[in-house]
Amino acid sequence: MTDSRAPSDISADTADQRKRKRASRESSLSEDQKRQNHVSSEQRRRQAMRQTYDTLVDIVPDLTSAQSRSELQIYAKSMIIAFSATLETSQVLTRAFWFRLQLSSLALRTKPRSARAVRTENWLQCSAALGMGNAPIDIA
Numbered sequence: 001m002t003d004s005r006a007p008s009d010i011s012a013d014t015a016d017q018r019k020r021k022r023a024s025r026e027s028s029l030s031e032d033q034k035r036q037n038h039v040s041s042e043q044r045r046r047q048a049m050r051q052t053y054d055t056l057v058d059i060v061p062d063l064t065s066a067q068s069r070s071e072l073q074i075y076a077k078s079m080i081i082a083f084s085a086t087l088e089t090s091q092v093l094t095r096a097f098w099f100r101l102q103l104s105s106l107a108l109r110t111k112p113r114s115a116r117a118v119r120t121e122n123w124l125q126c127s128a129a130l131g132m133g134n135a136p137i138d139i140a
Contacts, residue, residue, distance in 0.1 A: 057074060
C-alpha cells in the first residue's frame with residue numbers, strides 16, 4: 001500500500017515530530033534546575049558587566065576607585081574623554097591644514113613649480129612632522 005499524502009504533508013509531519021522531540025528534551029529539566037540555570041546565567045551576565053566597568057575605570061584617567069561603581073560618573077567622564085580626544089584631533093588637523101597653506105604660499109613665492117608638486121611636497125612635510133602616512137591628498 002502506498003502513502004496517498006502529498007510530499008509536503010509528509011515533511012510537515014516529520015517537522016512536527018522534531019518539534020515534539022525538542023519540546024520533550026527541554027521539559028526534561030525540573031523547575032528547580034531551570035531556576036538554577038537562570039540564576040547562574042544572570043550571575044555570568046552581571047559579572048561580565050562588572051568586568052567591563054572595571055576595564056573602563058582602568059582606562060579613564062579621572063576615575064577613582066570610590067567612583068568605580070557609579071555608572072553615571074563612568075559614563076560622564078568617558079564622554080568627556082571621548083569629546084576631548086575628538087576636539088584635540090580636530091585642532092591638530094586644523095593646524096596641519098594651516099601649515100600646508102603657509103608652506104604652499106611660501107613655496108609659490110620662492111620657486112616656480114606646479115601647484116600639484118607644491119601640494120604634494122607640503123603634504124609630505126606636514127605628514128612627516130605629524131607622524132602621519134605619506135599619501136598626498138590631491139585637492140584640485
